[in-house]
Amino acid sequence: MPNPGDEVLRKFEAYMNPGLARVYRLMGLDTAEVEANGSRILDSAGHEYLDFAGGYGVFSHGHRHPKVVEAVRAQLDRMPLSSRLLPSQPATELAEALAEITPGGLRYSFFCNSGAEAVEGCIKTARLATGRTGLVGAIGGFHGKTMGSLSVSGRDLYKKPFEPLVPGVTHVSFGDAEALDRAVGENTAGVILEPIQGEGGVLVPPDDYLPRAREICSRKGALLIIDEVQTGLGRTGRMFAVEHYGVEPDLMALSKALGGGVMPLGGFMGTPQAWEPWESNPLLHTSTFGGNPLACAAGLAAVRVAVEEDLPGQAQEKGEYALGVLGGFAAEYEEIIEQVRGKGLLIGVQFRSEGIGGMVMAEVFSRGLLAVYTLNNPKVIRIEPPLTIPRPDLDRGLEILQESLKVVKEMAREL
Numbered sequence: 249m250p251n252p253g254d255e256v257l258r259k260f261e262a263y264m265n266p267g268l269a270r271v272y273r274l275m276g277l278d279t280a281e282v283e284a285n286g287s288r289i290l291d292s293a294g295h296e297y298l299d300f301a302g303g304y305g306v307f308s309h310g311h312r313h314p315k316v317v318e319a320v321r322a323q324l325d326r327m328p329l330s331s332r333l334l335p336s337q338p339a340t341e342l343a344e345a346l347a348e349i350t351p352g353g354l355r356y357s358f359f360c361n362s363g364a365e366a367v368e369g370c371i372k373t374a375r376l377a378t379g380r381t382g383l384v385g386a387i388g389g390f391h392g393k394t395m396g397s398l399s400v401s402g403r404d405l406y407k408k409p410f411e412p413l414v415p416g417v418t419h420v421s422f423g424d425a426e427a428l429d430r431a432v433g434e435n436t437a438g439v440i441l442e443p444i445q446g447e448g449g450v451l452v453p454p455d456d457y458l459p460r461a462r463e464i465c466s467r468k469g470a471l472l473i474i475d476e477v478q479t480g481l482g483r484t485g486r487m488f489a490v491e492h493y494g495v496e497p498d499l500m501a502l503s504k505a506l507g508g509g510v511m512p513l514g515g516f517m518g519t520p521q522a523w524e525p526w527e528s529n530p531l532l533h534t535s536t537f538g539g540n541p542l543a544c545a546a547g548l549a550a551v552r553v554a555v556e557e558d559l560p561g562q563a564q565e566k567g568e569y570a571l572g573v574l575g576g577f578a579a580e581y582e583e584i585i586e587q588v589r590g591k592g593l594l595i596g597v598q599f600r601s602e603g604i605g606g607m608v609m610a611e612v613f614s615r616g617l618l619a620v621y622t623l624n625n626p627k628v629i630r631i632e633p634p635l636t637i638p639r640p641d642l643d644r645g646l647e648i649l650q651e652s653l654k655v656v657k658e659m660a661r662e663l
């Protein structure tokens with residue numbers, strides 16, 4: 249029987265992105281997704297996959313969490329989009345809920361539709377609040393692909409073709425507080441960091457790094473912008489990853505899991521001090537679809553579920569377990585695995601070469617598991633399943649990974 253996925257891929261190649269279509273074929277991803285539930289995805293040929301990629305952090309609540317779906321359905325029947333003239337309840341409720349669960353003095357929220365937009369908002373607010381223009385980011389950091397968010401991201405491959413980017417951006421080694429101290433100057437508006445670098449290859453900084461970054465920013469009058477787009481809402485074992493380090497940012501970017509795995513939603517938050525300049529000109533930064541009722545209804549349900557179902561606790565417990573099992577794999581397959589690391593259910597498996605990572609991706613896929621490498625470090629495959637993943641699914645996924653490692657180890661030996 250023909251797989252309707254062939255037709256999808258053909259049209260993807262003909263009308264969307266021929267280069268990416270070739271990559272899909274090369275990786276054996278020659279099918280199409282049609283349905284998803286919990287930690288499983290169904291393709292057009294009727295195959296089921298365990299989702300260990302979790303939409304790079306989008307599906308922390310699992311696919312189609314019933315409470316999020318229900319909230320969206322109810323809002324759809326009332327008012328999906330805003331008139332833009334009047335404030336609407338889902339957005340205000342979500343802003344209040346976020347103010348209650350975010351660390352430190354973060355109080356105000358601006359909602360948008362993606363992570364990159366959330367970062368753009370942080371950059372603009374930092375400039376406005378400080379009257380300065382410079383920005384400091386980290387090498388290997390990933391903040392999105394719009395011009396501003398790309399400028400503060402730290403991988404040349406994605407940046408070079410679009411230069412000149414936003415001026416005044418400096419990059420320093422992630423985890424090196426001395427280098428950060430040297431880079432932050434009189435004209436630095438903000439320092440933007442992920443608390444744990446996701447796309448950089450799941451890099452956990454030294455324990456004192458973020459507290460020192462906080463101190464440097466406070467001392468030099470720059471704002472500390474924390475990008476929790478991938479780590480927010482429980483992924484690393486705390487509601488927000490900065491909580492591991494007891495750090496209170498001035499601005500925070502959110503997205504991915506904020507939409508509960510059902511709607512696209514982003515947002516940035518700030519302290520009253522950071523928000524102050526918006527008061528005299530509240531329309532300096534706007535977005536037509538930002539804060540729309542449908543997405544915010546999903547966001548509110550997502551926050552409530554994260555609290556009620558203790559998503560951070562689930563991430564912590566399942567993450568510790570998975571990290572233990574993967575540590576065993578690292579010892580068993582040391583010819584191909586260099587290191588396993590992470591926090592909560594944001595785990596990276598670093599292979600000895602990019603090629604091996606690619607082979608592992610193809611092998612796990614052929615056995616019914618979806619896993620993917622990190623954008624700024626293709627040697628690293630991320631283990632980032634829904635935080636709600638049932639233990640048998642987690643175990644089965646790890647088992648598939650082990651079977652695949654065994655095959656790839658043999659293949660690598662023959663190369």
Ligand code: PLP
Nearest residue numbers: 362363364390391392475477478
């Ligand atoms: N910031 C971080 C930490 C991310 O991981 C990402 C996406 O992977 C972004 C920002 C950009 O988000 P988006 O792709 O929604 O623009």
